[in-house]
Amino acid sequence: MENYTIERSKVELTKEDFVSDQMVKWCPGCGGHAILSSVANVFPKIGYRKENFCMVSGIGCSSRFPYYVNTYGFHGIHGRAAAISSGVKIANPHLSVWMATGDGDSMAIGGNHFIHIIRRNIDINIMLFNNQIYGLTKGQYSPTTPMGSITKTSPQGTIEHPFNPGELILGAQGTFFARAVDTNPKLMTEVMFEAARHDGTSVVEILENCVIFADKTHAQITSKDLRDEHQIHLKNGEPMLFGKEKKKGIRMRDSRLEVVEIGVDGITEEDILIHDQYQQDPGLHLMLAKMTPPHLPMAMGVIRSAMYPTYDDMVEEQIKYAKENSKIKNMDDLLNSGDTWEIE
C-alpha cells in the first residue's frame, strides 16, 4: 500500500541529505552506528520530501537517534515516545513518523503506550533496538534479558521471564512486524523500506549488540558459524527454507512447526510452508515470531504485514464527515446553538 497523504520529494535525495552535523556519541562497535547508516540509506529511497520526515524517541542509547539524523526530531522522555509520536501523526498525518526506541524504553517503562499505539494501528514506523540490556544506565537487566543472565542488578542471574517482542506485538493486534540484525545492513534497509510502505503501526525489531554491557548477547543468532543454521529469512510467497545449502525448511506437523531436511525421509519442497506476510490471521505469524534456536531458526525479515484501517485515516474521515454534515461550521454557530434567549 502506498501512502498518498505524504508529499513526495521533487528532487532526488541522497544519504547526505539526512546526515546531521552532530557528533554521534555511541560507543565504538555499538550496533546503533549500523542502524543509523541504514536509515540514512533508506530515507532517500522512500522518496518523501525531507521536511516530511519526523523522528521521535524516548530515553536510552537508542533514543539519541533523532539528534543524528537531519530531519525534524523530538527527543522525548522515558517510555513516552509512542505517546508523543501518536500526537505527532494524528495532528499531522502528512508526516512520515519514525520512532527510535529500545527494550527498556518500550518493553518496560513504556509498555503501556507501546501496546496501545499498536492496537490503534497509528501509521508510525517503530524501530525497536533490542540489545537485551539497559546500556545508558550501565548494565542492568531489561525485560528482554534472557532468564539467568548475570547483570549489575542480577548478580545471581535474572529470575524474570523475558518478553519476546514479537509475541507482545502480535498479542496487541499488530499489523506489521519484522525482524533484522544490526550486522546485516541489507536486511535492515529492506525491512525499513517495507515498514515505511505499510499503512499502520509497523515495528521492526533490530537485534542489536551492546559491546560494553551485553556483548555477543545475540551470538547464537548472529555469529558467523551459526547464523545460517539459526536464522531464516522469510520472503513473501517463497518456501521457508534456510541453512547453508537451503536444504532445511519449516513444516507444520500436528499444529506445530518443525525443521525438516529436503531429501531426508521423503521430504520434498512440497512439504515446506510458504510464507504469506499479508494473511490476516496472525496464528502462523505468531508461531514464526516465537521460533528460537536451537530447535527452530529465528525468523528474520517481514513476518507480518496485514492490511487494516489506520487510526489516523479514520480520524480524518470522521472530521471530514462531521464538517460535511454538521450545522455547526464555526464557533459563532456553536455559541448560538441549542437553548438561547435574548434579554432586552
Next chain:
Amino acid sequence: MTGKKKKQIIEKEDVVVKFVGDSGDGMQLTGTLFSDNAAIAGNDLATFPDYPAEIRAPHNTIAGVSGFQVHIGTNKIHTSGDLCDVLVAMNPASLKSNLKWAKIGATIIVDYDSFDDKAIEKAGYKTNPMDDGSLERYNVIKAPVSSMTKESIKELTTDVKTAEKSRNMFALGIIFYIFNRSFDQTFKALDQKFKKNPLISEINKTVIKAGYSYADHVEALESTYTIPRAKLEKGKYRNITGNVATAWGLLAAAEKSGRPLFLGSYPITPATEILMELAKHKSLGAKVFQAEDEIAGICSAIGASFTGSFACTTTSGPGLSLKSEAIGLAVITELPLVIVNVQRGGPSTGLPTKSEQSDLYQALFGRNGEAPVIVIAASSSANCFYYAFEAGKLAMEHMTPVILLTDGYLGNGSQLFRIPKMADLPKINPPIAQPNDPDFKPYRRDPETLVRKWALPGTEGLRHRIGGLEKENIFGTVSTDPQNHQIMTDLREAKVQKVADFIPKQELTGEDSGDLLVVSWGGTEGAVLSAVEVLQKEGKKVSHAHFHYIMPLPKNTNEIFGKFKKIIVCELNSGQFVNYLRMKQPDFKYSQFNKVQGLPFVVSELTEAFNKILEEK
C-alpha cells in the same frame, strides 16, 4: 383537601432550591429542568450538582444520596447558595443528610410514601422524623409522591419501574406550582430528550401536571412565590456549565489562532465532561484523542504541539501528578500547551466529587528542576470560557505551558452565560517561523518577549531537533555546559515573568484603600464577594481583590496591597496562595482563612472571619 382558597403570591429577590434523593432518582435531571426553566424565564442563576463518587451506592443509604442545588434571583447571582429555602427530599436518607442545609422555616417536600420502617432505619433514624416532632421548625409537605405518580399515569402505563422513575417529575410539578412557573419550555425540553420515545415524554408531562395540581390543593402551601426577571445586561444568553465553557474557550482559542485543536486526555472526575464535550465538535476540526493514561494524554498533546496544533490536556489533581514529568518536557522544549486541572479534594484519590483549591502548590512547583509555567484560574462557571481562551492565547503567544485551574464546583455547576461574538474576542498571534527563514535557530528569541519561534515539521528549511536534554542557547544543540545551563534556566524564568507585561492589572471591588483587603482566587469568588458586599453595606472599609493571574502575579499587586491596613487571604486549602504571596510579596503581613472539607465557603463563616479580623487591634 377541600375548601381550596386563592393562595397569596409573594415576590422574592432570590431563592435556593435543593433537590435530593437516591442516586438514580433523577435529581440531576430534575434540577437541570428547573434551572433551565428559570433561565428562560429571565432569572440569573447558579447551580451545583452534588453527587456521590459511586454510580449507584446501596439503595436508600446516606452514601447513595445525590443532590442538585439551584439558586435563582432577580439580582446578580454569585454562588449556588449556602442554605436552601425549599428542600425536596425523595427518601429518608436524603432528608437526614441534607436537613442541615435547609434554612430554619424552609419548606421541605418529602415523598411520604418512601418513609417506611426499613428506609427510615437504613437512613439511620431512630424514630420516624415524619411524626417525632423533629421537624417542627420547618414547613413540611408530606406528599404521597410515589402513589400519586402511579395513579396519575395508570392509563398510560402499568409498569412499576416507569412509575418509580417518574417520581422526580411529580416533585418538579410541585416546585413549578410553588414558583409559578410555566410548563412550556420544560415540556419542549422533554419532547426533545425523549424524541425517540414519545410515551416517556407524555408520562413525564402528565406527572408534572399531577404534581402541580396536587400542590394547588395542599393547604400547607399557604403562599406561592415569584422571582422577577433579573436585570441582566442586554444580549443573548444561555445556560452553561464550567466544563462546557472550558471546552468552548479552548475551541475559541483554536479558531482565533488558526491552529487546529488537539486534545489528549484520559477520563477523570470531575474533568471528563471537557473531553466528552470536545469529542462532539469534530466539525470544528477538533482532534480528540482519548489516551491510554494521563501520561499519554499529555505526551500526545506535546507531540501535537510540536507539529503546530493548539494542544491541550484536561485532568484533575491525581492526573496532574502523573503529568508532572511531561510538563517539564513542554517547559524545556518551550512548546505551547494548556493543562486544565479541574481540582477536587486530595491527596491521592481523595474526594473525587468534591471541590478544593489544594493543587495550587502542585501547579506552581510540582516538577523536577526549575520549571516555571504560567498559572491562571477561572472564578465562575461562565468565565471558564474566557480563562480557557486566555490560557490558549498566553500558551501560543508565549510558547509555554499554561496551567488553568478550575474546580469541581465551577466545572459541574452552571451559570447564565452572555454569548460573545467571536469577532469581539482578541486575536491570537502564534510566532510561527516562516519557510527558509535564514535567521531561524530553535532557541533564538524575540528580545521583547523572550519567546522562541514555532517551527512546524513539514516547513522547508527549518529542520531541527528539540527534546528533554538541556539545549545550547540560540542554536538548540545538546549542551551540558554549566554557564549555558544557567543562561537557559534564567531565560525560561524571565520569559514567564515577562508575561506580566501582557496581562490585565489586578482589579479591586470596593475602595482602593481601607481597613481590610480580602484576597481570594479561583472558584471562591462568588462566596467571598457576597461576604465582602455584606460588610460594605454595613459601612465597613473592606475591599476585595480576586486573583485570576497567579504566575506571574499582576504588576500592580504590591501597589494594591500597600493601601490596606490588614490583608486576609481566603482559600479552600491550608494556605497555599497566602504562602505564595508571602514569598512573592514579602512586604505585607497576611492573615488567612482556610477550609479543607471538600465544601465551598458559606457567606456567614466569611463575614464572621472578616469581622473578627477587623476587631483585632
